[in-house]
Amino acid sequence: MVRVANALRPRLARAAGIVRPRLALLTATAKPQVARLAQATRPQLARITRTGPNARSWQYTAGAATAGLALTAVVVTAAGPWDSSGQRTAERDRVAALERTGGTDHGRADDSSGTSGTAAGAPRPAPSAASVLTALGGGGGGGGGAGDTVKSAPRALPSGTGLTGVLGPLLGDPALGARHTAAVVDVATGKRLYGAGAAQALTPASTTKIATAVAALSAMGGEHRFTTRAALEPDTRELVLVGGGDPTLTARATADGWASLRTLAASAAAALKKRGLTQVTLSYDTTLYAGARIHPIGVNPNLAPVTALSADEGRTDDSDSGPTARVGDPAAEATATFARYLEAAGIRTTAPGPSKATTRAQSLATVSSPPLSTLVERMLTNSDNDIAEALARQTAVATGIRADFAGAGRAVQTQLKKLGLPVAGTRFKDGSGLDRQDRLTANLLTALLVKAGEPGRPDLRPVLTGLPVAGFTGTLTTRYADGAAGVVRAKTGTLTGVNTLAGTVVDQDGRLLAFALMADGTTDPAAAQAALDRAATALAGCGCR
Numbered sequence: 001m002v003r004v005a006n007a008l009r010p011r012l013a014r015a016a017g018i019v020r021p022r023l024a025l026l027t028a029t030a031k032p033q034v035a036r037l038a039q040a041t042r043p044q045l046a047r048i049t050r051t052g053p054n055a056r057s058w059q060y061t062a063g064a065a066t067a068g069l070a071l072t073a074v075v076v077t078a079a080g081p082w083d084s085s086g087q088r089t090a091e092r093d094r095v096a097a098l099e100r101t102g103g104t105d106h107g108r109a110d111d112s113s114g115t116s117g118t119a120a121g122a123p124r125p126a127p128s129a130a131s132v133l134t135a136l137g138g139g140g141g142g143g144g145g146a147g148d149t150v151k152s153a154p155r156a157l158p159s160g161t162g163l164t165g166v167l168g169p170l171l172g173d174p175a176l177g178a179r180h181t182a183a184v185v186d187v188a189t190g191k192r193l194y195g196a197g198a199a200q201a202l203t204p205a206s207t208t209k210i211a212t213a214v215a216a217l218s219a220m221g222g223e224h225r226f227t228t229r230a231a232l233e234p235d236t237r238e239l240v241l242v243g244g245g246d247p248t249l250t251a252r253a254t255a256d257g258w259a260s261l262r263t264l265a266a267s268a269a270a271a272l273k274k275r276g277l278t279q280v281t282l283s284y285d286t287t288l289y290a291g292a293r294i295h296p297i298g299v300n301p302n303l304a305p306v307t308a309l310s311a312d313e314g315r316t317d318d319s320d321s322g323p324t325a326r327v328g329d330p331a332a333e334a335t336a337t338f339a340r341y342l343e344a345a346g347i348r349t350t351a352p353g354p355s356k357a358t359t360r361a362q363s364l365a366t367v368s369s370p371p372l373s374t375l376v377e378r379m380l381t382n383s384d385n386d387i388a389e390a391l392a393r394q395t396a397v398a399t400g401i402r403a404d405f406a407g408a409g410r411a412v413q414t415q416l417k418k419l420g421l422p423v424a425g426t427r428f429k430d431g432s433g434l435d436r437q438d439r440l441t442a443n444l445l446t447a448l449l450v451k452a453g454e455p456g457r458p459d460l461r462p463v464l465t466g467l468p469v470a471g472f473t474g475t476l477t478t479r480y481a482d483g484a485a486g487v488v489r490a491k492t493g494t495l496t497g498v499n500t501l502a503g504t505v506v507d508q509d510g511r512l513l514a515f516a517l518m519a520d521g522t523t524d525p526a527a528a529q530a531a532l533d534r535a536a537t538a539l540a541g542c543g544c545r
Contacts, residue, residue: 157186158507162544163194170538171196173531176499177521183442184539187453187504187512192446201425201439202520205493206383207502208433208440210448213376213463215415216391219398222373222459226394228259228309230268230338231361232280239268239280239349239364240357241335243309245288245397246369247390248378251311251337252318259367261311261334265341267365272347279348283355284309284335289393291404297434299326303385306393306405307331313386321382377466380491381474385432392431405430421447433493445502445516453504453512467491467503470536479533484540490515492529497521499528505536508543515539 163184171182181197192198226246232239251261272280288308295303301323304314310330317324327333335352342349369375372391379387392408401411409428417423422443429435452463468474471485475492490503502516517535522528 156545157189157191157511158184158193158509158513158542158544160194163542166538166542166544167194167196167535170531170535171517173534175522175524175527175531176519177497177523177528179521180517180519181442182517182535183446183515185446185450185514187450187514190450192443193513195442198442198446198516199422199425201427201441202500202518203436203495203498204433204438204440204445204518205495205498205500206385206433207445207491207493207500207516207518208428208431208438209379209383209388210445210463210491210502211416211428211440212388212392212395212412212431213380213466214419214421214448214452214460215412216395217372217376217460217462218419219395219411219415220372222371222376222462224372225368225370226259226372226390227366227368228261228264229363229366230264230271231357231363232272232275233358233361237277237280238355239272239282240355240361241282241284241309241338241352242357242361243284243286243288243307243331245308245390245394247310247313247384247387248369248375249309249311249334249367251334257370259369261338261367262341264365264367265338266345267367269342269345269347271364278346280342280350282335282339282342282349282352284331284352285355285357286331287356288397289403290407291402295389295430295432295434296405296437300434301325303389303432303434304330306386306389308393310334310386311337313384321384373462376462380463380466381468383475383492385434388432389430392428395431416444416448419451421451434495436495436498440518442502442516442518445518446514449502449504449514449516453514464489464504479529480537483533483537487540488533488536490536494525494529496525497523499525499532501529501532501536503536505539507539508541513539 167182167184171180179197179200179202181200181202182194183192183196183198184194185192227244228246228249229242229244230239231242246259248258249261250256250258253262255263272278286308289306293305293307295306297303304310304326305328307330311334312320314326314330314333315324316327331354332352339349339352375387375391378384379391389408392412393403395415396403396407396411399411399415401407401414406429408431412428412431413423413426416426422441425439425441426444427437427439429437449464451457452460454460467489468476468491469486470476470480470483470488470490476488476490480488484505488503488505490501490505493500493502498520499522500516500518502514504512504514507513515536517532519528519532
């Protein structure tokens with residue numbers, strides 16, 4: 001340990017030199033805002049502290065709100081702003097100073113320069129702050145270096161009795177309906193601390209995406225990219241736009257780091273002109289995927305037809321997340337747009353139609369998505385159904401299973417079983433959770449999160465970094481305004497009559513807990529969400545021994 005400390009000391013000194021000036025500036029900037037936030041929150045805390053049969057639960061909730069406020073202030077003041085995937089800027093700088101490489105490519109949706117990991121000579125992906133995710137306990141396994149593992153939190157684990165006393169009354173809220181289950185697990189040790197019907201399979205809604213993310217990352221790896229290409233059939237002058245299943249391909253003028261259909265057209269046009277070609281027969285290939293394109297729920301603004309070729313998720317407006325009208329045939333629409341870009345570059349085309357590129361076709365130009373780790377983070381943060389269905393199918397492709405809805409679900413379940421996760425009683429009908437026939441358990445959801453936090457599985461870390469941050473990012477931006485903002489990170493799930501929440505929270509003793517809360521048969525979605533949020537907030541303020 002002494003040798004390790006001596007080896008790390010120069011790197012830590014360099015890290016401190018880089019981060020210290022930023023922290024001083026942020027402290028001065030954030031102090032007035034923290035003071036105003038504390039002043040605004042104090043009356044609300046006073047109102048929720050009450051007497052009566054449920055006094056203990058409300059006291060924990062009030063305490064958690066205070067803890068959430070304090071820890072959020074620390075996050076804002078000491079760690080700097082969150083980037084679009086939830087990684088704090090100061091964390092990234094610190095790891096860069098420690099000379100770590102790899103990790104998630106964070107230079108995308110909020111990068112006005114338009115640079116991307118797909119561009120030649122582009123900078124390497126920004127390093128991820130693995131130490132943040134393992135600092136609360138490295139006892140879960142090997143694989144990390146000396147700098148990646150910190151001793152477990154010194155205090156004892158929360159007890160099942162303590163958690164039952166806190167969570168029991170909160171989960172008994174009538175807003176959660178007649179059927180609800182829950183599980184809480186210590187991430188550092190993998191020990192289950194609390195369970196209420198945790199092995200009972202219920203409809204998971206969008207928390208299904210956690211399973212899809214783990215399956216895809218374990219099958220393909222976080223650095224995997226999906227490639228769209230333009231291929232020329234020899235002797236026929238047929239140019240085939242071959243879909244590679246990239247759900248983030250964009251036709252917009254500003255690509256913001258995603259693969260660009262405009263760039264592909266410009267490169268293909270240049271390659272055609274070098275061959276003396278200015279007119280081609282244009283077609284498109286979507287054969288990477290099989291089966292029906294329409295989800296079992298039917299045409300729906302939450303999801304475009306699932307195809308291996310689409311641009312901007314088939315959206316008919318400028319949105320990049322959430323429900324909106326979609327085009328009926330994303331592949332045909334994307335190819336028609338591609339044709340317009342070719343013509344603007346001096347290449348005339350026929351009206352495009354479906355085809356299949358032969359093995360003799362020569363690739364003239366390609367564009368690739370950012371790393372899979374980045375796609376996973378976007379999927380989880382925004383609850384992106386289009387990315388989820390694409391990743392489920394890509395998991396099927398990677399594991400040799402037919403890439404239709406049934407095969408994608410089977411591939412996800414098979415991959416999770418290979419990881420030794422508890423899949424008994426589960427059922428995957430899709431990758432997004434839109435199908436009401438999906439079935440997951442609270443045990444599986446917490447096991448997925450614990451697996452993603454294992455020091456020996458850095459490939460799964462985007463599952464944790466992609467979770468929305470309470471009060472700050474994604475689907476939790478408007479929740480936890482007076483609770484555990486900045487402390488809870490969780491994936492939401494909502495269907496008619498179904499409300500779920502699964503993620504991680506740091507408790508009062510500094511332990512990282514994974515939790516899953518599932519409710520079926522709810523009648524008021526807003527009330528059900530509030531009840532789930534109160535339970536997660538109580539965990540944040542709980543030592544529960």
